[in-house]
Amino acid sequence: MDIYRENIIEHYKNPLNHHPMEDATLVDEDLNPLCGDRIKIWVKLDGSTETVESMTFQGNGCAISQATTSMLTEVVPGMSIDEVESISQEDIRELVGVSLSPVRLKCALLGIKVVQAALLKYRANQIKNGE
Amino acid sequence: MNIISDDDAMNQQILVEKIREDFPIFKQKVRNNLDLVYLDNAATTQKPRQVIESLTDYYTHWNSNVHRGIHYLSEVASDMYEKAHQDVGKLIGASMEEIIFTKNTTEGLNLVARGLEQKLKPGDEIVLSRMEHHSNLVPFQIIAKRTGAKLKFIETSNSQLLDIHSAEKVITDNTKLVSVPHMSNVLGSINPMEQISEIAHEHNSLFMIDGAQSVPHIPINVKTLNPDFLAFSGHKMLAPMGIGTLYGKASVLEEFEPLLYGGDMIRSVSYESATWNDLPWKFEAGTPNVGGGIAFGTAVNYLLDLDMHRVRRIEHDLTNYLIKRMKETDYVKIFGPEDINHRGGVVSFNIFNKDGMLIHPHDVSTLLDEKGIAIRAGHHCAQPLIESLHTPATNRISFYIYNTFQEIDYTLEVLENIHTMFS
Numbered sequence: 212m213d214i215y216r217e218n219i220i221e222h223y224k225n226p227l228n229h230h231p232m233e234d235a236t237l238v239d240e241d242l243n244p245l246c247g248d249r250i251k252i253w254v255k256l257d258g259s260t261e262t263v264e265s266m267t268f269q270g271n272g273c274a275i276s277q278a279t280t281s282m283l284t285e286v287v288p289g290m291s292i293d294e295v296e297s298i299s300q301e302d303i304r305e306l307v308g309v310s311l312s313p314v315r316l317k318c319a320l321l322g323i324k325v326v327q328a329a330l331l332k333y334r335a336n337q338i339k340n341g342e
Numbered sequence: 343m344n345i346i347s348d349d350d351a352m353n354q355q356i357l358v359e360k361i362r363e364d365f366p367i368f369k370q371k372v373r374n375n376l377d378l379v380y381l382d383n384a385a386t387t388q389k390p391r392q393v394i395e396s397l398t399d400y401y402t403h404w405n406s407n408v409h410r411g412i413h414y415l416s417e418v419a420s421d422m423y424e425k426a427h428q429d430v431g432k433l434i435g436a437s438m439e440e441i442i443f444t445k446n447t448t449e450g451l452n453l454v455a456r457g458l459e460q461k462l463k464p465g466d467e468i469v470l471s472r473m474e475h476h477s478n479l480v481p482f483q484i485i486a487k488r489t490g491a492k493l494k495f496i497e498t499s500n501s502q503l504l505d506i507h508s509a510e511k512v513i514t515d516n517t518k519l520v521s522v523p524h525m526s527n528v529l530g531s532i533n534p535m536e537q538i539s540e541i542a543h544e545h546n547s548l549f550m551i552d553g554a555q556s557v558p559h560i561p562i563n564v565k566t567l568n569p570d571f572l573a574f575s576g577h578k579m580l581a582p583m584g585i586g587t588l589y590g591k592a593s594v595l596e597e598f599e600p601l602l603y604g605g606d607m608i609r610s611v612s613y614e615s616a617t618w619n620d621l622p623w624k625f626e627a628g629t630p631n632v633g634g635g636i637a638f639g640t641a642v643n644y645l646l647d648l649d650m651h652r653v654r655r656i657e658h659d660l661t662n663y664l665i666k667r668m669k670e671t672d673y674v675k676i677f678g679p680e681d682i683n684h685r686g687g688v689v690s691f692n693i694f695n696k697d698g699m700l701i702h703p704h705d706v707s708t709l710l711d712e713k714g715i716a717i718r719a720g721h722h723c724a725q726p727l728i729e730s731l732h733t734p735a736t737n738r739i740s741f742y743i744y745n746t747f748q749e750i751d752y753t754l755e756v757l758e759n760i761h762t763m764f765s
Contacts, residue, residue, distance in 0.1 A: 220764060224699070247721050247734045248704075271734050273702035315708060 216309055222278035227285060228267040235267075239329035243321050248272025250280055252325050254287075256333070261292045266326070273318050275311070280322030282306050292330055298323055354656060355746070361648075362744045364390040376714030379749045384527050384555060384688050384740035385718055386577045389641075393580055396640035400633040408632055409606055409623070423632050426639030427622065430587050433642045433650075434572065435563035439621040440595065442588040443635050447554040448477040450573030450588030451521070453625070454550055455481035457598045458519055464490030469513050469520040469547070471496040471504050472730065475527055476723045478552045482521070496522065496538070502679040504533040509541050517547040521571075524556035528722045528736065529678035530661075530688035532560065539568045548594065554578060558742075559657055559686050561650040570594045576634065580641035585634035588625070595621050602627035653743055657687030660741045664689055664750050671754075673761045677731055687741035690722075692733055693757060696765035703735040706760055713756045 232253035240251035250270040257264050266284045270277060286306065287295055300320065304311065307319050362368050367388045372378045380388060400422070406415035408423045427441040444450045458468075468482050472495050486493050494512045499505035504522060513520055520542040525532050535551060542549040550571035556562060557572070558579030564572060572589040576582065590598070600607055600618060607627040609617045618624040645653060662682050668674040668691065677690040693701050703719035710717055718738040721728040728735060739753070 224695075224764075247725075247728070249734075273704040275705070312708075315704070318704065 219274055219278040219307070219309065222281040223274040226268075226277055226281040228265075229269060229281070230267055231269065232265065232267045237329040237333055239325050239332070240270075241321065241325045241328065243272070243276065243317055248276040248318055248321055250276065250321050250325050252280070252322070252329065254326065254329060256292070263287050263290050263292070263295060268322065272321075273315075275307070275315055275318040276321045279303065279307055279319045283322045283326065287326065292334075296327055296330055298327070351659070354659065357652075358656060358744060358746055361390075362746075364392065364644075365744055366391055366394070368744070372714050373712065379713075379715040379752060381739045381741065381745065381749070381753065382716045382718050383742035383745075384578070384722075384738065386583065387558070387580055387742050388744070389580055389582065390644055392644055393582065393637050393641045397582055397633050397637040400636050405633075407629055419632055422636045422639075423630070426635045426642075429639040429642045429646075431589075433562075433646060434557065434589060435565050436589050437592070440564075440589055440592050442590060442595075442622045442625040443630055443638075444573070444586045444588050445584055445631070446575040446577070446586040447552065447573045450571070450586060451478050451550070451552060452481045453588055453601055454519075454521070454571050454573070454590075455485050456601050458548070459485040459489055460599060462489035462491045462518060465516060466491040466518045467494055467514065467516045468492070469494045469496060469509075469517050469522075469542075471522045471533075472498050473504065473523055473526040473529065473531065473533075473727055474724065475523065475552065475554070476725070477554075478521055478523060479726070491518070498531075501681065501684070502529050502677075503531045503684055504538065506534060506537050506541075509538050513541050513545050513547060515545050517542070517545050519548045519550060521550040521552065523552040523554070524562075524567075525559070525686045525688070526678070526724075526727075527555045527688065528690050528724050528727055528731075528738070530685040530690070531679050532556065532684050532686055535567045535569070543568070555686060555688065558645075560654045564589060564591075576638040576641060580644055581638040582634045585631050585638045587638075590622075590625075592621060595625070598625075600624050600627065604628045606630070648743065656743050656745075657741045658682065660745055660747070660750065661685060661687050661689060663747055664739065664754075667750065667754055671758070671761075674757070677736060688738065689740070690736040690738045692736055693761055695761060699764070700733070701760060701764045703737045705764075706737050706757070709760050709763075710753065710756055713752075715753050715756060717753075 235253035236256040237254040242249045249272055250268060253267045255264040266287045268280050303319050303323055311319055365388050404415055404419045406419045408420040427438045431438050431441045468491055496512050497505045497508040524535055539549050548570045551569040553572045553574040557574040570591045574587055576585040604627040607619050607624050609619050668676055673694045675692045679685045693706060695701055707717050707719035720735050
């Protein structure tokens, strides 16, 4: 049962930064229709430096999706928008630290997918507003 | 102790061992040299060698197109293909004319939805249930939007079956079609089809049964259930994928316009117009899945030889045992009817850690899979129903004729380990 190494179960049972954020810059959510995993994220940006100040999440779903997103809330703050957008599948695999079948990889990728989608919309708005 | 029933149980175990011999897939190992424990039969069943051989026999010896070649192979293939329609008809008490081969249940349900669309007007009603698989819901959402017809739903009773009182209220003289599942793929409920059939017909409505989960598992006769349509899939009853049946009452099919036009479904064609072929060919346009159809016939004969009452008995005993064992624990929640006589071989459940926290079904099924056990987890293509159960998803064990009590014991052992691991 090595795919459920203790830290995944620990993150699942006691997720970090697991609450809404009132002064968030970005709010977004998505679901993995296969599992019914749902993730909603709140991200606070520092507009002048284009970096992530903090991130929180809520959701329900499998241990993999929730634990990975919990881990992300520790990793993402301090990163620049560009850095967050360049987080790859491989990076997530490394973060989780266990082998995942293609189906379960989708669970692990849900959190970062929501964050990156929110940042993309933020960028699109910047362009639209002529910044 | 009842000696007769013990003997009977013993005979049944011997029979199941014999049945397993027919399924090549159980001779191979999965993952790290583990025995395959296949408990995802509501999704699709395994295939016996007889069916696999029937498919290869067709392609090896008889491959040719049907109903058109004036040559030996085509004649034999046509006969075999027609005989398969007869065999499938025999299973449900229908004649060959009433058996339309489709791709699967979904196609059958869609064919009826689209055929009905041509007759619907605003104010007409289509009655479904709260237990629908997406395939008996979405097609009707679409045609309701297009025609202005209204969708109505039969509620579920406290005993987790379709509620007859609700059916009596919901079905009216404006109802043009009642389409409901005989057996729920999530709850396992075996619904009261005869009563709903009667209510529908009292109001001159058409009545369709989604038989995807019932035809493979319980004895069915269209003469007693009296549906106008009954859709089911071959692959959920030993046959290959890509072949299924839409049964239609002959008098109703005569009135229905074909939905696909082309070869094989016509009688004569001029540049300006065409007339339609006899039933069932009027609804089977183009070259059909001949090999799949023939293998479907073989699968049905396998089940008829076994006897559908025996099939039901095997699954009933397995389900009874599984539920009894699950109820002995304090961390399993079972969904669906309490009364085992109204439940097919489908058991949806959730498991919890010692603090009562849900262990997500996908984690459960991944961990079972590591031990060679295949079950389903998720919303089972029935999202609205799953939401009404107030759970994000369920695990589902579903049986067929080759499953054993030992497989249940082994699965419960692994479930116990998962419970401990998350606690």
